Amino acid sequence: MLSAMGEFDLIARYFTRPTRRAALGVGDDCALLLPAPGTQLAISSDMLVQGRHFFADVDPFTLGHKALAVNLSDLAACGAQPLAFTLALALPQADEAWLAPFSRGLLALADAHGCELVGGDTTQGPLNICITVFGEVPVVQGKSQALLRSGARAGDDIYVSGTLGDARLALEALRGTLTLPAAALAQARRRLEQPTPRVALGQALRGVASAAIDVSDGLLGDLRHILRASAVGATLNTSVAITLIAACARPDWATAIISSEKQLDYVLAGGDDYELAFTAPASARQAVQAAARQADTPLTRIGHIDAEAGLRLMDAAGKAVTRSFSSFDHFA
Template sequence: MGEFELIRRFFLRPPAAGVELGVGDDCAVLAPTPGARWLVSSDMLVEGRHFLSTVDPGRLGHKALAVNLSDLAACGATPRGFTLAMALPRVDEAWLAGFSAGLWALADASGCPLIGGDTTQGPLNLCITVFGEAPAGQALLRRGARPGDEVWVSGRLGDARLALEAFRGTVALEGRGFEAVRVAMECPTPRLALGQALRGIATAAIDVSDGLLGDLGHILAASGVGARVDVDALPRSAVLAAQPVELQRTCVLAGGDDYELVFTAPPGARLPDVGVALTRVGVIEVEPGLRVVDARGERVDHGLRSFDHFKP
């Protein structure tokens, strides 16, 4: 099977609404919504770095798009389309069928059509660029947090890191517990509805991809403020809560791969109900820096940092 037959069989569909021209030409043609602004983000997934070679291809297709949609969610954007660039070591029709099925399922559920891309031969590497829209002046950004704002987190943190530790052999998990955290790592849910509902409410937002410490730190740096976060308030699953306290704190503070939203909002703000739990975990302060405390308000010296591709 050649490159163009591969595209035709697994990645070609008729243009979706709002797409004047999609896959099959040198460029896609999108029709922008009057009064809206484009929001664009790219993420790359590399085998051995971002995912294991044993991952189910359907879950990989889902995650490849989900991590990009999570960026749109963090900005309160509505998805409009995405491009897919992929390097494949060989043409494996069964793998491609599974991968494309997982990709299409999330694309359809999110209203985000594939509009173009590229394929080549090489080590397995997936790069997706997403395009979204938000009303002019309403996109959620990292800057905007103010002293006195509350810090909130969606869903639960730490399960993806716990799954990674299980794969590494440092933690013993079995049965339903292992499968639950494995799904969290391999099949995250982008919080698109929440992000859109937070427009006009949240003062700043970001998705938790590299770990809460670092990602919330980006909000603090962009906003010129500090924060105090209660590590014991950070939401976690029963599986993670059964682990030693130090491991729990590592997972929820510096685990990454959660793809939940952390956002700030004024005290008393009426937060939206979109079917995902929201937990108040801290407060924005004038003093720069991120201070981690426990439920008693005592400082926690953790020595943790978020993931960075180029730091040992």
């Protein structure tokens, strides 16, 4: 009786669970949350729109995962511990065959991070998923421990976590602009559809990184936000960067069909990566490696911060790479 399932039934069936940290969860006018003493609340909202952020035929389980993952990624970039989230959902119809796997994918990731669904809204309309996520950041002696974009200083190293470019590679394959071997497509597609928010790494980097951002629109564009907020410039090593695209590491997979220029394009401006890009003083290299081990997350040092404004690309020989890379912009 899908047509008879109203808003309140739908919420009760798929999105209501016992409250844990929240004083009051789904089912009243507001949720009530009591942040731990000595913490500050980190808040971020992300909206996913069909046709823009995902294909109409995407597996709803992975869509549920990704809708929360992109929000947890923002908390990670602040060094926040996930606490709770709200979900506002516009659906063309209350389709149980869609809602059941969507809610499973969403809540599986939520449970993995102890992040509680505390409220939200459902309505009829073109498919739109809007999540607002809340996390805690310690405040020590009046000073917030949040990782901001504004703390990068000349001489700092620049790092990225994990791999970059594979999500874009999968997107292009799904769009039909290139063809990948099945195993390479499967691997790249997992990166596109089920990104891993670097929540543990973000927290491990508190007090270590000088600035951080999550890579959602492409590394160059997102790094520029750090450079602008910190009033600095940067130099990146393209011969290191190009190694970051995982699917091209095996010559029998993608390198045969994708030029190295295209690989670099995807690494530097692919988008949808949900890795962390961050800076740290050279004196903190051991602490950075310790954070990587603690969070069980690989890191790559790809450049350094300059006093001079602008973003420069250098190859292994120290020669300037002057081609242009365009960052992803949801309104460009």
